[in-house]
Amino acid sequence: MPSSTAVGHLDADCFYVSAERVRDHFLHGKAVGVLGNQGACVIAKSYEMKHAGVKTGMPIWDALRLCPQGVYVKRDFRWYEVLSRRMLDVVRAFSPRVEYYSIDEFFFEVSAGINLREMAERMRDAMLREVGVPVTVGIARTKTLAKLVSDTAKPFGALALLDRAAEVALLERLEVTEVSGIASRRAARLEPHGIRSCLDLARADRLLVRRLLTITGEALWYELNGEAVLPFYTERPPHKMLSRGGSLGGTVGQPERLYAWLARNVERLVEELEFHMVRTGALSVYIQHKDGSDGFARRMLPAHTDRFDLLMEAARSALARAWSAERPAIRMHVAASQLRRSGFVQLGLFDAPPERVEAVAKLKREVNAEIGRFALRSGATLPLADVYRDEAQSYDICDVRGKICF
Amino acid sequence: MLAGMALALSELPVELMVQHGLERRVCDRGGEREVQFLFADADRLLPVWRNGRLQILRWGNRRGESAHLPCTAWTQLDTVQNGGWSDRAIESVVVPATMGLDKGVWYRIRQGIRGLVALDERDRPRVYVICEPSSHYYQVMTRGGSWMPVLIDERI
Structure with missing residues (x-):
């Protein structure tokens, strides 16, 4: 990617719940859980339900104990796809190069030099106006950084963060497990080397990271240091499985x-x-x-x-x-x-x-x-x-x- | 089995609220408030669309109330279709509902529930909720609830 571009990450806020609220005003302001696994588990929850302690993937019976006043809705992926594709259209109106990452997440390239914070705000507001779904937009030098920025700015945030000092301040306060691709098992491998925060990982010896986390981890190291190395897919590559x-x-x-x-x-x-x-x-x-x-x-x-x-x-x-x-x-x-x-x-x-x-x-x-x-x-x-x-x-x-x- | 339901407050006219003292049933769980109608209420009521009007009727029949009608609050769809109520004058009605309650789970209902109204010996209308065997999803959600209300234009 040319250095004159930046990467944006647009992520819907509690997407399935927001999608239900698009067609159902009664659900606004309530603790809402969307049920999957044929009614067994909460696969998405509103911020109100999250505040009650309900976690994604929690069995409904545990969720009921924490949030008895919650309202439970059956998931409807046909509807979520309709909104997801509308969201994709909105993102494409802002950027010619868009990666349809998941049903509620999109990466996009933007030219550096324009007011990126303002652009993030305009995208966020356009999405709410045209699709009805609240989203958070983060813009940074790499995909990994952009995702961290949007995660930090949730909910309904819009943030562009491109200078190294601001990146360092962000990485310093985030645990390494906040990086997409580093879950508890990989974090456990890093821990004995004193790598606990995202900044620890960015400042660690690259070859050590490669030894501990293979080239996947090395790619994340580059990304955290502002060098975009992860591929940007504007089309889905053929499946291996x-x-x-x-x-x-x-x-x-x-x-x-x-x-x-x-x-x-x-x-x-x-x-x-x-x-x-x-x-x-x-x-x-x-x-x-x-x-x-x-x-x-x-x-x-x-x-x-x-x-x-x-x-x-x-x-x-x-x-x-x-x-x-x-x-x-x-x-x-x-x-x-x-x-x-x-x-x-x-x-x-x-x-x-x-x-x-x-x-x-x-x-x-x-x-x-x-x-x-x-x-x-x-x-x-x-x-x-x-x-x-x-x-x-x-x-x-x-x-x-x-x-x-x- | 349906243990209760709630209707968005905006769906109930003020005069009905006052006439039936429904203010004490108003609940606030955030967003628009609702009026709850529970099977466990001492005064067991349900809202019903009947003769083009929204009415508040007694829900089912308790022992010691009517000797003429079955002592229950629900009836099975099969029973209705197989003529189990044919010896009585009954009306098919819609129970408008925004949410249903079963085994502690409040779940969203888009339009309402099918019901029937029968008159007791004093010609007072009583409403029964029509039920059918639960869908797989409903059974899992309610951990084994074997009967679910018949919903209007909706299958959960």
Whole structure:
């Protein structure tokens, strides 16, 4: 990036709650929790609920104890995506180069030299006026610094911070875990070397940081020192891996119900493979049990494929290995790796003629495009009739395409 | 099972507030205030759209009140559809609601709840909330609540 540019980070303030408030004035001023995981957990909370001690990811029953007067709303990712794309349009009106980082976060390039603080304020105000969502905008020399600036300025802040003295003052008062990419495990590696604040990290020996945190940490070191090294994506680069899954909405002990979840996740994965026009060479199943233990198994496929029947066979075998049958499961993820573009795939020697299954897959795609997602689906999903009846379950955060991050 | 509901204060005309002494039911949890109608209230009431007017009616029937009507505050959708109320003159009504309460969870309701009104032996109207088996989400949210109110144009 040329040195004459700066990076902005625009982040919605409690986005899911703000999105609900856009269409529902009654929720303004109240402690609001948006529920995910099929009603089990608070996935977003208003500042009022945060002040009561509720944390993101907290089970609703713990949240109720802390905030009995909270109002709980079911998540609606279709609506959040509508607003997210409107937000993207607003950001693009201010900058020609925008990274759609996540559903509620955007990086953008700006030319240095203009009044950046004023620009941040104008963006923030335009977003509230045109989309109705309160946001915070931070502008700095690098992506990492811009994110720290916007995090510090929340809520509804607008701040540009480009001179080194101001950066140092900011970094000095922030713990190193405030840096995106440094969580508790990495912080524990830094701690014995006296690296506790962001400034400690910025002033640490670069090679030591590289040794402790690999090149990922070294990149953060450069960024904290004002040198932009992280890539700026104006388009989503091709996926190296695709996965589908999540909470099972409670504990699942019956094999037929767990198998139904497996079929559901494989069908969703096939949709993604088809959308991105790739086939997978390996399929993994991850299971988390209620007692906290987990299981993982990977199956190599004889040839790269996006066929439901072949993937289901591999998934079934992986599930048998990953799941401890005597332990109820609470989460499942199915992941496809070793992806290849569909046009460059070698067929297996013993592949059955694909015409019939391809005809079925085509029919499935067409019916679902016409009638609605999952209208035609595997019979193995029948034990999940309750889940399929719920329209909101048919669209998840991972179905919002084009963003860089989950 | 629905244990109560709340209606935004702005939805209730002042004359109804005064007529039924609803001021003591007004609650403030920030933002617009609400009027709460709880199953546990000594004076069990619900707002109802009936004959084009918003009315405040008695919610269900308690033991010792009416011998003519079932002693409950809810009725199942299946019961209504299978003629369980056919021996009585009933009216289908809308219970306007901004929030519902079940197992301590206040959840948002966009429009309202389906109900039915039946007359007791003294021709006093009583409203029953119509329920159906809970959705998966509702069951998880209320930790096993097996019945949920039938919501208007909404499925949670």
